[in-house]
Amino acid sequence: MDFSYSDEQRMLADLVTRVVADHYAFDAREGYIASPEGHSPDVWAQFAELGLLAVPFSETAGGFDGGGAELMVVAEGLGRGLVVEPYLGRIVLAGCFLDGALDDAAKADTLEPLITGEARWALAVHEPAGRYDPYWIETTAVKDGQGWHLSGRKATVLAGDSADHLIVIARTSGDNPAQSGLSAFWVDADTAGVRRTGYTTIDGQRAAEIWLDDVAVDADALIGVEDEAGTALEYALDRGVVALCAEAAGAMEIACDLTLDYLKERKQFGVPIGSFQALQHRMVDMRMNLEKVRSLTLWAACSLDGDATERRQRLASAKTMVGTAGRKLAEEAIQLFGGMGMMDESSVAHYAKRIIMIDHYLGDANFHKDRLLRMLAEESVALASGKADRAA
Known part of the structure; x- marks a missing residue:
């Protein structure tokens, strides 16, 4: 079996290598980590301009429809440079969740600002009680006449400290740790009842602990279909x-x-x-x-x-x-x-x-x-x- 890269994949690898080499000298990286954002907005904007933020998304979402091999090419190049841009948290986790959850009509409008580097999303899924199990969700979403009320805590939310919008995974039916019965909600980070503590991890990344104290959201905050976010x-x-x-x-x-x-x-x-x-x-x-x-x-x-x-x-x-x-x-x-x-x-x-x-x-x-x-x-x-x- 031939595991060599195609011409397009080699071009993508060369592109990532060049942009990382140009912007991620060791001293520059240390400066990015120490900045308020924890990364370089200028580098992130260049990632967007070069199309790197569009690689993992489907064509219906406005992306390049890159598969696993293309994602591997990009991530391996980022690993060589110890890049601290929030590619994993913002693009791969939050972005791919939206790509997988939304219908075709909603994908392009929602993901376009993410692909252009303007929107800042984070996927809030893991919880202290669940440790590494992503389906052990104790965060609850209770429906009322106007929408939903969310309560719970999320741990180690990658890129969660700087996110404007959170994708909160909550249990709406079933028992832990079932994959079924989970729903996702769009929660603006400045919504009343949302508290977060951001921090720098040992390896220079940014994450946040997030608490939701009876957070009220509208009915249209539900992402996709109720109980089917798994x-x-x-x-x-x-x-x-x-x-x-x-x-x-x-x-x-x-x-x-x-x-x-x-x-x-x-x-x-x-x-x-x-x-x-x-x-x-x-x-x-x-x-x-x-x-x-x-x-x-x-x-x-x-x-x-x-x-x-x-x-x-x-x-x-x-x-x-x-x-x-x-x-x-x-x-x-x-x-x-x-x-x-x-x-x-x-x-x-x-x-x-x-x-x-x-x-x-x-x-x-x-x-x-x-x-x-x-x-x-x-x-x-x-x-x-x-x-x-x-x-x-």
């Missing part, structure tokens, strides 16, 4: 996992390159330490971990529009590998750098932080490994049951 939520989260895995692959690649350069430059006993066979073996192990992540990510990315069971298994496999192989690579990079790898002035330390923190976004390795094992066990039981029925 399908669009899965659509967005699946693309979020691919983007995270691809970003991890990009960051891991640069961490490997930085470590190899250091091994060639650092000398002991009058020779570069990279000449020591034991360190060469460790460097090879780092590259092997990178290729494991990249291969499984591509496998998952190519499955986004395929069979649901295969897609879920492959996404869980890729995210599990990011959490295990990615952490191993990050730790090796720090150890091979020695004390220099622990300093904020060393860029490899920031790549290590990002790689390890990616493990904790949208479910860590243990969460996805358990999910994968459950799916495989269910598949095994179904196959055994089918064989028994045929034998009977």
